[in-house]
Amino acid sequence: MKTLFKKADFLLIAVLCLVCAALFLPRFFGAGKLEAVIYCEGAPFRRVDLSTVKEAYTIWLDAQGVVLKVEPGAIGYESSNCPDKLCVRTGRLTRPGDTAACLPSKTVVVLEGGFFRKGPDVMTY
Amino acid sequence: MARKTNNRKTALLGVLGAQALALSFLENIFPALPGLPPGAKPGFSNIVTMFTAATAGLGEALAITVIKSVFAGVTRGLSAFIMSFAGGILSTFTMFFLLRLKSSPFGIAGVSVASAAAHNLGQLLAAAVLTGTSSVFGYAPVLLLFAVATGLVTGTVLKVLMPALRKQSRYFLK
Numbered sequence: 001m002k003t004l005f006k007k008a009d010f011l012l013i014a015v016l017c018l019v020c021a022a023l024f025l026p027r028f029f030g031a032g033k034l035e036a037v038i039y040c041e042g043a044p045f046r047r048v049d050l051s052t053v054k055e056a057y058t059i060w061l062d063a064q065g066v067v068l069k070v071e072p073g074a075i076g077y078e079s080s081n082c083p084d085k086l087c088v089r090t091g092r093l094t095r096p097g098d099t100a101a102c103l104p105s106k107t108v109v110v111l112e113g114g115f116f117r118k119g120p121d122v123m124t125y
Numbered sequence: 126m127a128r129k130t131n132n133r134k135t136a137l138l139g140v141l142g143a144q145a146l147a148l149s150f151l152e153n154i155f156p157a158l159p160g161l162p163p164g165a166k167p168g169f170s171n172i173v174t175m176f177t178a179a180t181a182g183l184g185e186a187l188a189i190t191v192i193k194s195v196f197a198g199v200t201r202g203l204s205a206f207i208m209s210f211a212g213g214i215l216s217t218f219t220m221f222f223l224l225r226l227k228s229s230p231f232g233i234a235g236v237s238v239a240s241a242a243a244h245n246l247g248q249l250l251a252a253a254v255l256t257g258t259s260s261v262f263g264y265a266p267v268l269l270l271f272a273v274a275t276g277l278v279t280g281t282v283l284k285v286l287m288p289a290l291r292k293q294s295r296y297f298l299k
Contacts, residue, residue: 017270
């Protein structure tokens with residue numbers, strides 16, 4: 001517990017950076033359909049094809065106290081009843097793989113498209 | 126005599142706990158960094174947790190983690206408590222294990238980066254359970270990159286602060 005850097009540290013950092021790059025890359029090949037999936041309490045609640053949205057509109061999730069704003073090619077939390085508003089501060093999601101979550105309201109919005117086009121990946125308990 | 130030492134240890138742990146809370150509070154008043162998921166924080170209080178894990182022990186470091194989570198819960202709500210607790214416990218076990226490795230290949234920086242990554246993993250797991258979907262793992266790449274950066278910073282700060290923190294401990298335990 002004296003030295004700041006040892007050899008294995010560089011190896012660890014290099015491996016983590018590589019994993020990171022591998023996870024990031026697919027996001028830059030998300031051509032074609034861009035679909036937002038809105039999850040409520042762990043189940044996909046609604047899918048919105050953002051590539052066909054012409055005019056902005058809002059989605060009210062009354063039970064969760066959440067309002068989502070849908071725009072051409074983007075989606076985001078507009079307002080929420082949660083205490084910390086982290087979901088609103090996440091801003092607009094525009095790329096496949098982009099994620100916004102609101103833990104208190106148990107809602108998540110994920111963009112699928114390109115490499116991220118897959119079936120429902122819902123964990124059940 | 127033994128009792129007196131115990132009291133002193135408790136007092137030292139109290140001071141370390143207070144320092145960890147002060148650092149947590151400090152990073153909460155910073156605005157969210159652009160490009161990062163809001164709520165991603167530098168984890169300065171890990172400096173204290175790591176010092177405690179290295180010099181006192183696992184139980185003491187876990188105690189600090191629990192105090193931190195309770196503070197998060199009181200000030201920011203139940204989901205903040207769960208997130209802080211899940212990340213804190215996993216990162217404390219990780220750093221303790223890496224610190225106790227015989228002739229450890231890792232320096233302070235490596236332990237710090239690994240524990241930061243473990244912290245994020247714990248939080249993602251907690252978030253997945255809270256929201257009921259694994260889709261929160263979309264945050265993983267950004268968080269991982271951020272963990273490497275913050276781990277390097279907190280590790281370096283700990284290295285610099287080490288003499289001061291040791292002096293503080295000696296003041297209580299001697």
